Amino acid sequence: MSENSKDLFPYTRWVDQLEELAGRYQQGDPFPHISLDNFHDEGVLGKGLEEFPDPDEDAWVQYRHYNENKTGLSKRSQFPEAIGSIIDDLNSPRFVDFLSQLTGIPGLMPDPGLEGGGMHQSGRGGFLNMHADFTMHHKQKNWRRRCNLILYLNRDWQEEWGGSLELWDKEMRDMRAKILPIFNRAVIFSTTDTSYHGHPDPMTCPPDRYRRSLALYYYTLQEDPTYRARSTDYKTRPGESWQAPLVWFDKKLVHIYSKIKSRLGLSDDFAGKILGFFSRKRK
DSSP: OOTTTTTSSOHHHHGGGHHHHHHHHHTOSSSSEEEEESOSOHHHHHHHHHHOOOTTSTTOEEEEETTEEEEEEOOGGGSOHHHHHHHHHHTSHHHHHHHHHHHTOTTOBOOTTOTTOEEEEEOTTOEEEEEEOOSBOSSSTTEEEEEEEEEEOOTTOOGGGOOOEEEEOTTSSOEEEEEOOOTTEEEEEEOOTTOEEEEOSOOOOOTTOOEEEEEEEEEEEOOOTTOOOOOOEEOOOTTOGGGHHHHHHHHHHHHHHHHHHHHHOOOHHHHHHHHHHHSOOOO
C-alpha cells in the first residue's frame, strides 16, 4: 500500500468493533449486509466531494437505458486526486483484509480496474431498477464477485427526493431494508444470485442536486469449472408486471453485451450507446 493512502481509513474507529460488526453483517436481512455511518474520515470525504466532477463533463459514461439512468466513471487515471486516494485506500491490502474479516469471506481481492464501479452520479429522474449484480469479472475470467461497497457523498439528502437503496428478498416479494444515501454512509453487502437491490423510483431531487457515490467490488478466485457466470439480473417489483417484458428485453441486451465485452474488451461507453439505442428511457 502507498504511503499516501495507508492512514486514510480510520481503522481505530472500527477494529475494536469488528467481531460485533461481523455478526451484524451475517444476520443482515434479506442477505448479508451492513450499513455504517461516519464510515470514513470526514475531512478526506469532504475533499473528495469538493473535487467530484460536474455531471456535464465529457469523462462521464452515460448508462441510460430502460433499467437505469445514471452516469459513471471507472478510469482511475481520470479521478480527481482526493477521490483517487480514497479509492486506492479502499483497495489497499490492509482494507481488503479488514473487509474480509467483516464479511467472513476469505481471500477477497480488490479490482484495480474498477469494472462497473468507481464514481457514480445521477440527478433528477435518475433510477436503477432492482437487480442482482453480474457474478464474474468481465476481463479476469476466474474472478468471482463476492461483495459490494458503496460509499455515499450526499450532504443534506432529503428522504422525499428518493434515491434510497432498497434491499429485497430472493423471491422479490418484500422489501426488507431501505437505506438513505447520506454523506459518509457505507453499505456493504454480499454479491449472490439473489441479492436484489436498487433505487427504482425516478428521483425528485432539485435540478442542481445529484446522488453521488463511490462503488467498489471485491472478488475471490473461482476454481470450480462448472460454475456458470450470470450477467446483471434485473427484476420488477410487485405491481410492476406491465414492465416485465421491457425489463426482460433490456436485461437480455445487457447479457449479450456482457458476452461481447468479455470477448472483445469493448468499453462501457460503447455499451451505454448501444443499450440507449435499443431501449427507451423511463418516462
